[in-house]
Amino acid sequence: MAEPPVAQLTGVHAVSALGRGADAQLAGVLAGELAFGPVRRFDTTARRVAVAATLPDVGTLADELAAAIDAACAAAGLTGVRRAGCALLLAVHGGPPGPSALAARLAEGGGLSGPTRVYTSACVSASTAVADAATLIARGDLDRAVVAAGYLVEPDQFALFDAGRALSDDGAVRPFSAGRRGLLLGDGVAAVVLESSAVARRRDGEPVATVVGWxxxxxxxxxxxxxxxxxxxAHAVRAALRRAGLPPQAVGYVNANATGTAQSDAAEAAALRQALDGYAGQVPVSSTKALHGHALEASGLLELVVTALALRHGELPVNAGWRGPDEACPLDVITDRPRRTTATHALTLNAAFGGANTALLVGTP
Structure with missing residues (x-):
């Protein structure tokens, strides 16, 4: 009997204030580089906070997404012929020309002639798109798909988060830490190619990671x-493990959603204690948002890329901004320096307003 199709990441690309390209993301998070600085893209004089993680030179979101899609396809070795029939699943915020029109434009420009879908479900947009792509591949509905996502720090969302006092007023993000004061926004544009393992094997594609559960x-x-x-x-994490057929102790790392806010970090720690049973305190945890900022709709994809690359590299990112343990977050938080690992599976988690939660479980190929 043939093995059921499994979704593999065969091409990845990402851009953030840490730099351009997947290698720059891995190097930045392993170096523990804080990418935050004064916002110069728009006027912040009326704002309570004036800090974010932004690229100094950036194009329009459409141009950045087009470049990311092309780079991810090139990294996967997808020529023009192999891009034909490929689906595009796009996670973005609303705005001109509208998500659907943008998806159609990007698909046409990238030579992706398959179906398109758009996701505008806030901070779980990109992770939901990945889960859908993996589902379609596992069912045999698609051989391959490109998932792309983008958010560039802009004045409207910045003002909303600032007015809601969600932004950290001390210039740092401190996930799970005592004294954490909130989140900071960051640029993020990413694209990945997901392919059926059988299709990738036939063309000698070299996978970066496998999406084993969601x-x-x-x-x-x-x-x-x-x-x-x-x-x-916790339900989302259990579902990912169940789909993968793995026990909690198989998880060797969690790239947490943790935004550095008091309530959400404590709730996430409680979720991990539920979902991983008595093993939660032994799983290394960090949140790379402390380094590259919160990229809203693009967070799930940027963090998936970082998690997959770190797992393959065998070194786990540090949880920056740490000031000391919080009794509400009794986890094995990676502090001081990156941690070497031989783990083969990692979780990346995301959550959004409205109570939406996602969990992606990746494994080494």
Whole structure:
């Protein structure tokens, strides 16, 4: 009997304030480089906070996405012929020319003639798109898909987060740490090629990682606040493990959603304690948002790329901004320096307003 199709990452590309390209992301998070600085892209004189992680020279979001898609396809070895029939799943915020029109334009420009989908579900947009692509590949509906996502720090969203006092006023993001004061936004544009393992093998494609499990769940607790029990995110993690057929102790690293806010970090710690049973305190955890900032709709994809590359490299990113343990977050947080690992599986988690939660489980190929 033939093995069921498995979704593999065969090409990745990402851009953030850490630099351009997948290698720059890995180098930046392993060096523990804080990418935050004064916002110069727009006027922040009326804002409480004036710090974000932004690229100094950046094109329009459409241009950055087009370049990322082309780079990911090139990294996967997809020629023009192999791009034909390839689906595009795009995660972006709203705005001109509209997500659907942008997806159609990007697909045409990139030679991707398959179906397109758009995702505008805030901070779980990109991770939801990855889960859908992996589902379609596992069912045999698609051989390959490009998932792309982008967010560039702009004045409207910045003002909303600032007015809501969600932004850290001390210039740093401190996930799971005592004294954490909030999140900081960051540029993020990423694209990945997901292919059926059988298709990639036939063309000698070299996978970066395998998406072995995924899960989604809702809290239905509050429009903005997470459920303090973490139940929704715990359901998503359990679903990812169940789909992969793996026990909690198979997880060797968690790139947490942790944004550095008091309530959400504590809720996520509670979710991990639920989902990983008594093993939660032994799993290395960090949040790379402390380095590259929160890229909203693009966060799930940027963090998936970083997680997959770190796992393959065998070194786990540090949780920057650490000031000391918080009793509400009793986890094995990676502090001081990156940690070497021989782990073969890692989770990357995301959560959004409205109680949406996602978990992606990746493995070394």
């Amino acid at each position: 899960g989604r769940a809702g809290d239905a607790f509050h429009p903005c606040q997470p459920d303090p029990s973490g139940t929704g995110l």
